[in-house]
Amino acid sequence: MSATDPPLDPRGVRFAAALSTVVLAVVLLTGSGWLLAAQAVVFALAAFAGPRFAPYPLLFRTLVAPRLSPPTEREDAAPVRFSQLVGFVFAVVGTVGYLTGLSVLGVVATAFALVAAFLNAAFGFCLGCEMYALLHRFRTHRNQQGATA
Template sequence: MSHDTVVDPRALRFGAALTSAVLALVLVTPSPAREIVLGAQTVVFALGVFVSLGASPWSWLFRAVVRPRIGAPDRTEDVRPSRFAQAVGLTFALVGLVALLAGATTVGLVAVGFAFVAALLNATTGLCLGCELYLTTRRLARTLA
């Protein structure tokens, strides 16, 4: 498990943009290719959740190609909300993948559609629904404690 505590918010939006593109591809690609593409994106989510955000191929690509051209960030963000968001994405991707493999195409594509909308929203506006859910549940937990 990584001990990374902060993340470049530009890397998050870059990753969300690539994730959006991959999930859009899943939505328009016929079977069995869509299950392969969704399986690959599921692995990307799992790396972010179980290893570190920096272990994601999208993070590697940002560090290797984008960040050298744009420089260090002006600010960083706590990594915990973003890792939680990756877990939410992983959940939707797994539901979608299992449903598609089981022949429940509508359920699978709806799950992928939810993940796509969340990733696209993050990529285009910076609003991370999974991060907001993390912060809301933390506030609720403190209130109930």
């Protein structure tokens, strides 16, 4: 993941989470592994190429952001990219479940991704970002421990 991503408008992040929430809810209602595969591609683009290349942030930047006042705050892209990576993993697991007949696996993986997307969209609480922060603190603490030994 690149450290060169520009800071993000948090409203765009929540917009993307809202669209993901809708798609994941439709997946749960229909059991469509192919729709979940498409969402996995969206997550992959945001995680691996960066948010500026993913479709949902692009929609926000072109259709929504011009109608809003400039953002009063920005957020680091690295935790958002990590959260998209987590979403990608759940979407891939769910897709495999749906497309191989392991529907319970598909439902559970999709439900986990849906909960995370909904929390971000509705409340601005990013589970993946929190996981990123915990891992970063753990790594920093571990490196400090190693330096003092």
